[in-house]
Amino acid sequence: MRHTLPIAPQFYVTAPQPCPYLEGKMERKLFTALQGEGANQLNDSLSQQGFRRSQNVLYRPSCTDCAACLSARIDVSAFQPSKSQKRAVRRNSYLRRRANSPWATDEQYDLFRTYLDTRHADGGMADMDVFEFAAMIEETPIRSRVVEYSDPESGNLIAVSLTDVLDDGLSMVYSFYSPEQPQNSLGTYMILDHIDIAREAGLPYIYLGYWVPGSPKMGYKSRFAGLEVYSQGEWKRVKDPCDIAHDGHHPLSTAPIAEQVASIQLPDRHPTKG
Template sequence: MRHTLPLAPQFYVTAPQPCPYLDGRVERKLFTALQGDHASVLNDALSKQGFRRSQNVLYRPSCAECNACLSARIRVADFKPRRSHRRILNRNRDFSRQATSPWATEEQFDLFRTYLGARHADGGMADMDVFEFASMIEETPVRSRVVEYHSPPTGRQNRRELTAVCLTDVLEDGLSLVYSFFNPDLHTRSLGTYMILDHIEIAREAELPYIYLGYWVPGSPKMQYKASFGALEIFINGEWQALDNPQDFKLDTHPLAQDPIPEQVAGIDLPDALTKS
C-alpha cells in the first residue's frame, strides 16, 4: 500500500520560552511544515496571514497572554522616502547589488559571525556553526534569492568587499525579507534600512505590491526601525490594517485578547489546492 503525506498542513505549537523582544514576557509559536509540491502556494497564502518562513517551517506568534508581535508590510506603490531615507540611499549609492540563488559562502558566514558578535551576541543564533548557517540559507522549498551588497573596489586587486546580505523570498504579491545581516562597523551607512529601501525599488521594478518585513513589536528597541517606514500595514484581528501613526498605536494586552489555539487554526484560510482531496 502506498502512503503519502496529507495535503492539508498540520499545525503545532512550540513550548513557551523567554521572549527575545520584551523582557519578562514568554513567547510561543504556531507553526507548520513547508514541504511538498504545494510549498510555494502555502507560503504565499500564509504570508498574507502573518506567517513567516524559517527554512522549511512557517510560523506565527501565538503567545498565551501577549499579542505584541505584529506582522508588518510596506505598500510599495504608496511608499514615499523621507528625507532621512534619501540621505541613506545617496550615502550608499556606491554599493553594488547582486542577486544569486540561495547558496551559502564562507564570505557570507564570516560577515554573519561578525554581525552576530556585535549586534546579537546573546541571541538564539549566537552559537550557529557554518553547517547550520548553510542550512538557513539553502534549505528553502520556495523561490528564494540571496541579495548581496558589495562596497566599492579597493586595494591593488580592485576587490569589492561583501558588506550586507539579505535572504529574500519571492512571493506572488511581494518580497519577504527572511533574514539580513551586515558589517556592523559601517554603522553610519544604516545598512539595515538601506537594504529595505533597495528591496522596495526591486519590488517596484518587478511590479510587486508589498515588502514583508517580519514582525514589528511595539516597545522593543530592536524592532523600532520598522515603524520609520511610511505606507506600513500590520496584520491584526485577521486582516491587514494601515499603521498611519505608530507612536499612537495602542496594543490590546487584555488576557482574553488572544484567541485559543483551535480558533486560531480554524481561522486560517488555506488555498484550495491543499484542501481538496
C-alpha cells in the same frame, strides 16, 4: 481509477520560552511544515496571514498572554522616503547589488559572524555555526534569493539579505551587514533597495517580519511610510506608530489554538483528474 485526497497542513504549537523582545514575557509559536508540491502556494497564502518562514517551517506568534508581535509589511505604492532615508540611499549608492541562488559561502558566514558578535552577541542565533548558517540559507523549498551588496573597489561583501519571492511581494527573511559603518544605515538601505526591486517587478508589498512596539530592536520598522500590520485577521495601515505602541493588548485578544487554526485560509488545491 484510484483518487487520493490532498493532505492538509498540520499545525503545532511550541513550548513556551522566554521572549527575546519583551522582558518578563513568554513566547509561543504556531507552526507548520513547508514541503511538497504546494510549498509555494502555502507560503504565499500564510505569509498573507501573518506567518513567517524559517527554513522549511512557517510560524506565527501564538502567545497566551500577549499579542504585541505584529507581522509588518510595506505597501510599495504608498511608500515615500523620508529625508533620512534619502540620505541612506545616497550614502550607499556606491554598492553593487547582486541576486544569487540560495547558496551559502564562507564570505557570507564571516560577515554574519561579525554582525552577530557586534550587534546580537546575546541573541538566539549567537551560537550558530557554519553548518547551521548554511541550512538557514539553503534549506528553502520555495523561490528564494540571496541579495548581496558589495564594495566594487575592494570587492568586500558589505550586506546580505535572504529574500523570498512571493506572488504579492518580497519577504526579507533575514538580513545582516557590516557593523563598521553605522552612519550608513545599511539595514534601512537594504529595505529601501528592496522597495525599488519590488517596484521594478510590479510586486505590491515588502514583508518585514514581526514588529514589536516598545522593543528597541524593532523600532526601525515603524519609520517606513506605507507600513501595515496584520491584526485580528486583516492588514491595517499604521497611521501613527505611537497609537499602536500604547494600545495595551489584552490577554483575551489571543484566541485559543483551535480557533486560530480554524480561521487559517489554506490555498485552493486543484482536484485530481481521473
